[in-house]
Structure formats: C-alpha cells, structure tokens
Amino acid sequence: MPEDETWVPPEGSWASSAARRRNMQAIRSRDTKPEQLVRRLVHANGLRYRVAARPLPDLRRTADLVFRPAKVAVFIDGCYWHGCPEHYQAPRTNPGYWSEKVAGNMARDRDTDLRLNQAGWTVLRFWEHEPPEECAGTVSRVVADRRRALLKRKLRGNE
Secondary structure, three states: OOOOOOOOOOOOOOOOOHHHHHHHHOOOOOOOHHHHHHHHHHHHOOOOOEEEEOOOOOOOOOEEEEEOOOOEEEEEEOOOOOOOOOOOOOOOOOHHHHHHHHHHHHHHHHHHHHHHHHOOOEEEEEEOOOOHHHHHHHHHHHHHHHHHHHHHHHHHHOO
16 A cells, blocks of 8 residues: 555444554464463473364364363453453443454353353363463363363273
8 A cells, every 4th residue: 555545444344543453453362471371380280282272173263272181171361352340341442343342252252161061171261360370270270180080980981
C-alpha cells in the first residue's frame, strides 16, 4: 500500500483503526508468558506434555498442555479473552463486537470442557493472573493421581 494512503477498515470490521488492527494481530494465542511459566514449572517437576495440542483428534480445539495417557488437558485462559470474573472489563471501542466475541469464547470453553469430560478427560483451567506455582502444583498432583489410577486399573485387569 502506498505511504500516502491510509488504511481504512472494511465496513463492519473488528479493526476500528490500523493501529488497533496491528495491536490485535500481535496478541499471541500460544506461548504466552503465563503459559511459559507454568510449563517451565511443570517440566521441572519431571512431567512431559504436548504443547498447543488437540486432546481429541476430531475436536478442533487445542489445550495449552496435554497429557495424553493420563487424559489431562490444561488451559491457561487470558482474563480479557475468556471473560475473567475478576478482571474482565467491557471494551469501550466497538463494544458490541468484542463483548459478543468474549461471550462466544466463554461458551466454547464450556462446550470444550463438556466434550472432554464426556470423553473421560480431566480439564484444568487457570486464569493468567493465578500464581504459576499454584497452577503447576495442581497440574502435577492431578496428572500423578490420574497416572496412579490408570496403573491400578491396568494391574487389576492383569490379575
């Protein structure tokens, strides 16, 4: 685009300005700072996992950490994008679009939880503002519990 032209968002676009568009495009959907901190701590606890993976192959949704054999899916949700009851503030610019977007994200999160639970998965959700040490501790305990339960079931089946 020539420098003398200013970018104008198409009618009905979520981008209210070129600057807003750049800001929104720069927001990470994976490898966020809270995610990296939790991953680092979980890894330090000796656990291995998949990053940004689909827990269920036929469900087009990814969890931040996936422990496949233990069937544990971990999500670290951003306060704005997932409607944190503590920190979410309705946007001042284009509030109709963004509020609807966040409400849709929340509905999709509930649907994801339901589908994973029905498939026998444990779903752990944390907010980005929660202390990473607490999140990692919970993840480690739940994965260890699930692994023990799987091992017990397996041993009972071989008796």
